[in-house]
Amino acid sequence: MTNKQMTSSETEQTDDQQPNPTPGTDSLADRGTDIGVETSSRDDPATVPDRTIIESRDLDVYYGDDQALNGISMEIPEQQVTALIGPSGCGKSTFLRSINRMNDLIDIARVDGELFFREKDVYDDDVDPVALRRRIGMVFQSPNPFPKSIYDNVAYGLRVQGQDDNLDEKVHTALERAALLDEVEDQLDSSGLDLSGGQQQRLCIARAIAPDPEVILMDEPASALDPVATSKIEDLIEDLAEEYTVIIVTHNMQQAARISDKTAVFLTGGNLVEFDDTTKIFENPESDRVEDYITGKFG
Amino acid sequence: MAADTQEASVDSGFGQISRTKDVAFRLLALAATLIGIVSLAALLLNVAVDAVGWLDWGFLTNPPHPNPNNAGFLPALVGSIAIMIMIALVTFPLGVGAAIYLEEYASDGYLTRFIQLNIANLAGVPSVVYGLLGLGLFVGLFNIGYGSVLAAAFTVALLILPIVIISAQEAIRSVPDSQRQASYGMGATKWQTIRNVVLPRAMPGIMTGTILALGRAIGETAPLIMIAAPTTVFGVPNSLLSKVSAMPLQIYNWASYPQTEFQYGVVAAGVVTLLVILLTINSVAIIIRNRYQQRT
Numbered sequence: 001m002t003n004k005q006m007t008s009s010e011t012e013q014t015d016d017q018q019p020n021p022t023p024g025t026d027s028l029a030d031r032g033t034d035i036g037v038e039t040s041s042r043d044d045p046a047t048v049p050d051r052t053i054i055e056s057r058d059l060d061v062y063y064g065d066d067q068a069l070n071g072i073s074m075e076i077p078e079q080q081v082t083a084l085i086g087p088s089g090c091g092k093s094t095f096l097r098s099i100n101r102m103n104d105l106i107d108i109a110r111v112d113g114e115l116f117f118r119e120k121d122v123y124d125d126d127v128d129p130v131a132l133r134r135r136i137g138m139v140f141q142s143p144n145p146f147p148k149s150i151y152d153n154v155a156y157g158l159r160v161q162g163q164d165d166n167l168d169e170k171v172h173t174a175l176e177r178a179a180l181l182d183e184v185e186d187q188l189d190s191s192g193l194d195l196s197g198g199q200q201q202r203l204c205i206a207r208a209i210a211p212d213p214e215v216i217l218m219d220e221p222a223s224a225l226d227p228v229a230t231s232k233i234e235d236l237i238e239d240l241a242e243e244y245t246v247i248i249v250t251h252n253m254q255q256a257a258r259i260s261d262k263t264a265v266f267l268t269g270g271n272l273v274e275f276d277d278t279t280k281i282f283e284n285p286e287s288d289r290v291e292d293y294i295t296g297k298f299g
Numbered sequence: 300m301a302a303d304t305q306e307a308s309v310d311s312g313f314g315q316i317s318r319t320k321d322v323a324f325r326l327l328a329l330a331a332t333l334i335g336i337v338s339l340a341a342l343l344l345n346v347a348v349d350a351v352g353w354l355d356w357g358f359l360t361n362p363p364h365p366n367p368n369n370a371g372f373l374p375a376l377v378g379s380i381a382i383m384i385m386i387a388l389v390t391f392p393l394g395v396g397a398a399i400y401l402e403e404y405a406s407d408g409y410l411t412r413f414i415q416l417n418i419a420n421l422a423g424v425p426s427v428v429y430g431l432l433g434l435g436l437f438v439g440l441f442n443i444g445y446g447s448v449l450a451a452a453f454t455v456a457l458l459i460l461p462i463v464i465i466s467a468q469e470a471i472r473s474v475p476d477s478q479r480q481a482s483y484g485m486g487a488t489k490w491q492t493i494r495n496v497v498l499p500r501a502m503p504g505i506m507t508g509t510i511l512a513l514g515r516a517i518g519e520t521a522p523l524i525m526i527a528a529p530t531t532v533f534g535v536p537n538s539l540l541s542k543v544s545a546m547p548l549q550i551y552n553w554a555s556y557p558q559t560e561f562q563y564g565v566v567a568a569g570v571v572t573l574l575v576i577l578l579t580i581n582s583v584a585i586i587i588r589n590r591y592q593q594r595t
Contacts, residue, residue: 105483107406134486144477146496157485160495207485 053078053215053245054099059113061094061103061270068094069270071113076262081237081246083256083278086266087293092249094270096217099247100136101129117215134161136215137208142224143200145192145207150175150184153192153203157211170210178206179236198229205236209244216240218248222255234259253294257282265290343574349567358568362533363549367560372569375549377535378448379517379576382545385452386459386516391509393456394463398505401464402471403493422461429458430525438526446528448536448543454522459512466508470501503591510584514577520547546573 054076061069069091076082084092094103101122103109114121122132137157145153154171158164171188175181180202184195192203201221208216218237222230237259240246250256256263257278264275267289274281274290285291353367361371397418405411433454437443443450474497482492523545524530530552532544550569553561 100484102480102484105480130486130488132486133484138484140477140480140484142477144475144481146478146481147500156482156487156495160482160485160487160491204481207481211486 051078052076053118054247055116056095056098057114057116059095059098059111059115061091061098062110062112063106064108067270069098072270072272074264074272074275076245076247078245079241079243080261081241081248081259082262082264083260084247084249084264084266085251085253085256087268088251090266090268091270092264092266093219095266096219096247096249099215099217100133100138102133102138104129134211135213136217137211137213139201139204139208139216139218139221141220143197143204145195145200145203147191147193149189150192150195150203151188154206154210156207161211163211174206174210177209177240178202179232179239180206196229198225198232201225201229201233202236205233205240209240213244215245215247218246220249220251223251230255253282265293267293346567346570346574349563350571353564354568354571358565359572363531367556367558367565370553370561370565372546372549372572374532374535375544375546375569376572378532378543379545379573381448381536382452382455382543383513383517385448385539386456387509387513389452389456390460390463390512394460394509395467395505397460397464398467398471399493399498402468403489403497418461418464422465425521426458426519427521427525429454430522432457433522433526444540444542446523446526446542447540449539450526451523451528451543451545454526455516455519458519458522459516462512462515463509466512467501467505470504470508471497473504474500503587507584507588507591510580510587514580514584517545517577517580518547518573520545520551523548546576 052075056072056074059069059072060067072091072095084095086092097103098111098115099117099122103111111123115123117132117136120127122129134157146156148156151171154174155164155167158167158170163170172181175184180199183199184203187194192200195203201224205216205221221237222233225233234255237246237248241261248256248260260278262275263278263281265273265281265285265287267273274285274287276286281290282294285294358370358372359376360373361369362374363372364370401411401415405414433450437450437453438445443453478496478500479492482496487495528548529542529544530548532542534541536543546569550566550573553566553569556562
């Protein structure tokens with residue numbers, strides 16, 4: 001890879017460290033929320049590796065007359081980190097947001113094709129998008145904590161989802177998993193907005209994982225952060241993949257190479273050009289266009 | 300010219316550039332500002348001077364009296380406050396409810412735009428027209444009673460409702476969309492999002508808008524005349540259906556008396572009282588807004 005695409009945030013870690021794909025212990029067994037999707041039994045470790053959790057078939061998304069995604073078909077494995085990369089406007093964020101039906105909030109968005117979450121098409125009429133989002137958490141591009149206390153931020157999802165038993169314990173666990181507890185333990189009552197940008201983003205991650213979702217979607221979670229905060233978020237993502245399926249959109253190819261197991265490359269026009277193991281994509285891609293993009297000749 | 304590094308022309312390098320228009324415009328703008336402020340200050344001063352000797356505790360606690368030395372403002376003062384409270388109780392839920400519907404629920408179709416346009420138009424309808432509506436609707440159709448507290452409150456509430464809706468909509472719209480996204484992304488329903496995220500953040504703006512609208516309502520005279528509110532009542536209203544007068548009506552009434560003591564002293568005392576209450580209401584709105592701005 002050329003230095004051209006390496007931002008200062010990446011100079012500290014240049015080796016392509018792959019997260020360990022070994023499945024973590026199962027603390028996520030059955031979810032209370034029922035969207036009509038059969039919950040997998042993660043108790044059996046043998047079923048975990050490479051098991052598909054999300055699969056899209058010929059997924060098209062339109063905003064009004066503009067087509068943002070064009071026939072996307074991919075199978076996303078459980079408990080791994082899948083990176084979606086590509087130039088601006090290529091549809092990677094749109095794909096991410098179609099998984100938990102956040103696109104429903106945009107009046108003019110329209111979805112064709114199928115998108116399965118645990119073998120259930122999430123666009124079926126009997127799927128409640130609110131229930132779906134309770135099983136698929138999301139972290140956004142710029143940190144967006146609520147103007148509430150740190151505690152109330154983390155407890156937000158638990159409260160709206162009615163999981164408010166043992167609230168203190170769950171909030172502490174989520175902050176611990178998000179590697180934020182040590183920094184904020186004494187100020188849980190102060191506003192989430194008083195934290196630094198990187199801390200705010202880890203607070204948002206704690207908020208997303210507190211209700212124990214099965215999948216975490218991240219839309220360029222480190223793009224608004226400085227290098228130190230970015231590397232903390234990256235370490236955190238690798239840890240999270242031990243328990244959760246993480247799907248991350250990133251502009252930063254080095255980041256994708258460092259933290260992901262699988263990489264999907266979207267290029268202009270909402271097309272998925274290549275989807276494979278991250279090592280394969282970065283070392284020996286099939287498509288010349290992907291190679292050009294990875295090496296910085298285009299995009 | 301140390302601060303000015305612009306070149307005047309190719310020839311002279313850093314020469315002086317004419318400021319005639321700059322200075323002229325500056326003076327023009329200053330004059331425009333002063334005309335407004337000076338005339339307002341003169342008016343206030345004039346009224347305040349006239350009110351000296353008339354605005355006292357007896358004026359605030361007595362009923363009206365044919366003798367200017369005994370004239371009091373109490374029934375109109377209490378009447379205005381009672382009407383204000385009823386207006387607030389009616390417009391706040393209706394205005395905020397309509398604003399939430401238009402901003403959070405209604406899709407951006409022709410009907411929504413039509414409603415939106417009409418709300419903006421209604422905000423500009425002259426108050427006397429609302430008086431006519433109140434007379435026909437509340438006094439005529441619902442038979443609430445000529446000049447009663449309720450009829451007056453409902454009529455003026457209709458008048459300021461469009462203003463409350465529009466300002467509440469602006470407050471709701473100013474809540475960043477990323478906050479809603481964060482909430483929906485956590486699996487919150489629409490109502491949970493509105494209740495926990497949108498309304499708490501929009502509330503100071505909604506309160507400010509509502510209070511400023513109430514400030515407009517307190518000075519309204521024409522709609523009260525239209526629903527036949529008496530210009531002078533001698534007793535404090537004791538029920539929502541009592542006949543009621545309001546401060547601007549009472550002032551209007553005194554101004555038509557032949558005695559100069561009424562035309563100057565008593566009227567001025569009433570005007571000062573009205574202005575003090577109005578400015579108090581506006582100050583509360585400003586304090587709420589400032590407190591909100593400090594927090595975010």
